[in-house]
Amino acid sequence: MPRFPSGSMVKEGYYFGLPPLALGGVAFLAHWVAAGIVLVCLAAFVFCFFRDPEREIPSDAGAVVSPADGRVVVVTEEESGGRPESASAFFWRFGTCT
Numbered sequence: 420m421p422r423f424p425s426g427s428m429v430k431e432g433y434y435f436g437l438p439p440l441a442l443g444g445v446a447f448l449a450h451w452v453a454a455g456i457v458l459v460c461l462a463a464f465v466f467c468f469f470r471d472p473e474r475e476i477p478s479d480a481g482a483v484v485s486p487a488d489g490r491v492v493v494v495t496e497e498e499s500g501g502r503p504e505s506a507s508a509f510f511w512r513f514g515t516c517t
Contacts, residue, residue, distance in 0.1 A: 432469025436462045
């Protein structure tokens with residue numbers, strides 16, 4: 420998937436976010452305020468869901484990096500080699516997973 424400049428989103432965000440935003444604008448013009456609010460809020464959620472923030476990857480040699488915006492909470496090590504055998508990550512409900 421192509422990367423965009425900081426503060427943008429993946430292109431699918433535009434495909435799914437612009438239709439409810441446009442329909443929300445039409446609903447406001449037609450004085451359907453409740454429908455307009457719901458559609459604009461849906462578009463805002465879609466734009467937030469598909470955002471693509473810049474991430475800083477730590478340069479530490481032994482760093483364990485979590486995918487997306489998760490946080491590594493547990494790393495169990497193998498008895499013989501000391502290499503990570505399994506890792507558990509916590510993902511915040513509203514974090515990005517792109």
